[in-house]
Amino acid sequence: MKAMIRGLLATLCVGLALSAAAQAPEEGTGSGKTPEQFVASLHFKDGEIAVPQAKAHFRLTSAFHYLEQADARRVLEELWGNPPDESVLGLIVPATPTLVDDNSWAVVVTYSDDGYVSDEDAAKIDYQEMLEEMQQGTKDENAARKEAGYGTVDLLGWAVAPRYDAASKKMYWAKELKFDEAKDNTLNYDIRVLGRNGYLSLNAVSNMSELGLVQTGMQQLLPMTEFDAGARYADYDSSTDKVAAYGVAALIGGGLAAKAGLFAKLGLILAKFWKLGLIAFVGLGALIKKMFAGKREKGAVS
Template sequence: MFDPSTRQAWGMLSLCAVLLTFAPASHASPESEMEAAVQAMKSSQVSGPAEIVLRDQAKLKLPAGYIWVPEPAAGQMMRAMGNHSDERELGLIFPQSEEARWMAVAKYEAAGYIKDDDAKDWNVDDLFQSLKEGTAEANKDRVARGFNELEIVGWVEKPSYDAALHRLVWSMSARDKGAPADAPVGINYNTYALGREGYISLNLLTNLSDVEQNKPHAQTLLAALTFQEGKRYSDFNASTDKVAEYGLAALVGGLAAKKLGFFALAAGLLAKFSKVILLGGAAFAGVFAKVFKRKKDQA
């Protein structure tokens, strides 16, 4: 059990109290689920600098100042936070800094080779409308799972694609449907690296007020990711390889909102954790950083 006399413990207990408002029903209490998830993270976390192998696809050269939490501990934490995890999930990334307010979710989608020729003909207004429609469709699932419906607020960063490096970046803000105008706005800062057999997403979750200072972390992590030889986008063989059923624009349009579900993740985490920041005096990422730092110091 955590020592209730410490600030770290108080922050975690405040976190668990907030989780009671949105975590799904289970046989274990939210407090015990969270405590078990934190312990699993402590046991498996890797501090940078380190080389993280992402299945048989890529490597992430995790810089100093970052913490990697692999599966299955990452999925356990996501479930404890009230979110679903799936087979696409690779791990979570946290900052070691107690002042930072973000986390990143890494996933791999074995969609096949994604043709990027539609990027030159993008219409951001059409992509925006597609996102709204995809979000409306995904809201049906959110309601069924007990989450609030979401609404798109607007672009934080319009889609940009680097054709030489095969990297896609875009960001959209979303909030609970019907929420007051001054309610916390969750941000998904989405980055994608395309490979021969699919793509890896590193999506940073933060708040609108923090996105400008935090998005360089997403760009740093994206730059640290490289596909292995034979799995690179340039290794594609048209005569043998699978081609994805959708193009690059789908990773910005309705598919991003409907299938990938990252907006649901932002609402389920950041809008709720803003209360933890007020209660505990520190961001939830800082709470995790303290847990990890204690383990590192002991080691």
């Protein structure tokens, strides 16, 4: 159970960290350097990028640069003032706008080794029904957030409706969120790439005003992201490989939560640390429990 909770926190922390960055009034490096000097000290990589922790790679065009784990965490923690997160593997940064521009955005790369995620039910997902349940769950939990002394958050809808490409084994979607203390709505754009032993996550958060910019960039990244030979979805071996206890629908809710239905329990814990975090994810608890109640009864979820 402790390992499960650590995994869920790691999954959520990406959204929490970038959301805090998107809401923050100003940046600071904490090292006496100007933001421009800080960015100049980073080691940007280009072209073919290996992500050995995930047995994956990126083939980036000149439109993007890559920061490996150490520099990625420097940006998130020192430049943008977010809490430490060991799950961050790297950061994909557009060539323009730069990290210090007002409309800057970047893509946090993480990986879950929770097992092979079956896509057998992908074509049957009712995304409108899913959205309505997520919205209701988020709304229901606002009372608890207010009682704990934190602001409310509402899931306004899909900024980009979920789509699963069965051929490439890639899924993407985007949510529009409203934090009660924020002037602008928040965009949370996600990509999941399925592999043999888990999935690669690409997560970007920005203001809704940057939807066009972020959507264009994320669509460009889709074909640039692949697992290595032997770690691809098609390489799955049913006789030896671990299978995740959830399907592709649960990836929209964070995947790991499907195993334990922990969103409702963790909501207030997370709120204590990040007032402006993406606590809207907490609202998925009821949905996750509903989707997997049958599997738990059959012993599919331990």
